[in-house]
Amino acid sequence: NAGVTQTPKFQVLKTGQSMTLQCAQDMNHEYMSWYRQDPGMGLRLIHYSVGAGITDQGEVPNGYNVSRSTTEDFPLRLLSAAPSQTSVYFCASGRAESTDTQYFGPGTRLTVL
Amino acid sequence: KNEVEQSPQNLTAQEGEFITINCSYSVGISALHWLQQHPGGGIVSLFMLSSGKKKHGRLIATINIQEKHSSLHITASHPRDSAVYICAVKASGGSNYKLTFGKGTLLTVNP
Numbered sequence: 001n002a003g004v005t006q007t008p009k010f011q012v013l014k015t016g017q018s019m020t021l022q023c024a025q026d027m028n029h030e031y032m033s034w035y036r037q038d039p040g041m042g043l044r045l046i047h048y049s050v051g052a053g054i055t056d057q058g059e060v061p062n063g064y065n066v067s068r069s070t071t072e073d074f075p076l077r078l079l080s081a082a083p084s085q086t087s088v089y090f091c092a093s094g095r096a097e098s099t100d101t102q103y104f105g106p107g108t109r110l111t112v113l
Numbered sequence: 114k115n116e117v118e119q120s121p122q123n124l125t126a127q128e129g130e131f132i133t134i135n136c137s138y139s140v141g142i143s144a145l146h147w148l149q150q151h152p153g154g155g156i157v158s159l160f161m162l163s164s165g166k167k168k169h170g171r172l173i174a175t176i177n178i179q180e181k182h183s184s185l186h187i188t189a190s191h192p193r194d195s196a197v198y199i200c201a202v203k204a205s206g207g208s209n210y211k212l213t214f215g216k217g218t219l220l221t222v223n224p
Contacts, residue, residue, distance in 0.1 A: 042117065042199070042214030058211065090156060102146075102212075104156035 001026050006091050006105035013081040013112045021076040021108050023091030029103070031094045032074040036060065036087040037107075043090065049074055081112045116140050119200050119215040126222050132187040134218045136200030139181065143205045146212065147174050147185050150197040159185075159198075190222045 007022045025032065033048035035058075045058030049068040063085060065077040074093075078085060091105040120135045136145070147159040160167050160174040162183065167174050171190075176183040187194055197219050201212040 040216065042216050043201070043212075044214070045211060048211075088154065092156075101158045101161065103158070107154045107156075 003027065004091055004093050004103050004105035006089075006108050008108060009106065011108060011110050013078075013110065015082060015112060017081050019078050019081065021078075021089055021091075021110070023074045023076065023105060024072050025074075025091075025093040025103070026072065027093060027103065028071060029093035029095055030071070031102075032068065033058070033092050033102075034064070034066065034074070034076045035090045035092065036085075037090060038087050046076065046089075078110075081110075083112045086110060086112045116213050117200055117202055117215040119198075119218050121218060122216070123219045124221070126190050126220070128191055128222055128224050130190050130222075132190050132194070132220065132222075134185045134198050134200075134220070136183045136185070136215055137181060138183075138200075138202045138213075140202070140213075141205040142178075142181075142202040144203040145176055145183050146201040146203075147183075148199040148201065150199060150217065152196065156199070187220075192222045192224050195220055195222050 004025045030051045034046040035043040037043050044060045046060055046064050047058055047066040049055045052068050052071050055066050055068055068074050089108045092102040094102040116139050118137045145162050148156055149159050150156045162176040171188045173186040197217040199217045200215040203212055
């Protein structure tokens with residue numbers, strides 16, 4: 001199993017550009033989520049999904065969109081990038097009936113100029 | 114004030130030392146997680162606790178629900194234990210999926 005994969009690993013954007021961060025898992029997990037990690041702060045939940053077709057907002061959803069058309073994929077879209085979105089983004093997945101273990105992807109380091 | 118506070122923020126130890134990292138939280142919780150983030154950035158779940166104590170190899174995690182406090186202990190520390198250790202809590206009555214994270218404790222173990 002590849003586990004949770006994220007692409008790209010690094011990305012530089014200009015203010016106002018849009019892009020999609022990809023996340024995929026091959027463990028048939030119902031639950032998937034996106035976090036951002038900023039210096040001096042804990043991980044913060046952006047959006048999450050408990051199954052295909054179901055998404056919900058986390059703590060810091062503004063400026064981001066998600067969709068979940070398949071169990072495997074959970075892309076995160078930045079609609080119009082801003083410098084405040086410079087961060088490291090982590091995707092995670094887990095079984096819906098339990099949060100005993102969340103499996104994290106390797107992260108995407110995004111810089112918005 | 115953060116709902117989840119970790120101490121210390123930074124910890125340097127010599128190989129072989131016993132390590133303790135603390136996590137305090139201010140809300141009622143149904144579960145607490147300990148995670149490890151390696152220098153390369155990858156994050157791994159270590160433990161999920163709702164009461165008592167869990168042990169995995171040289172790692173021991175304890176929780177005191179009444180005192181709203183958890184500790185992560187590392188026995189016979191080794192340089193490969195160098196990482197950021199993160200505490201996260203799931204609030205009682207909240208979504209099954211929403212965790213609140215501490216800022217992490219950076220542990221450096223010198224040979």
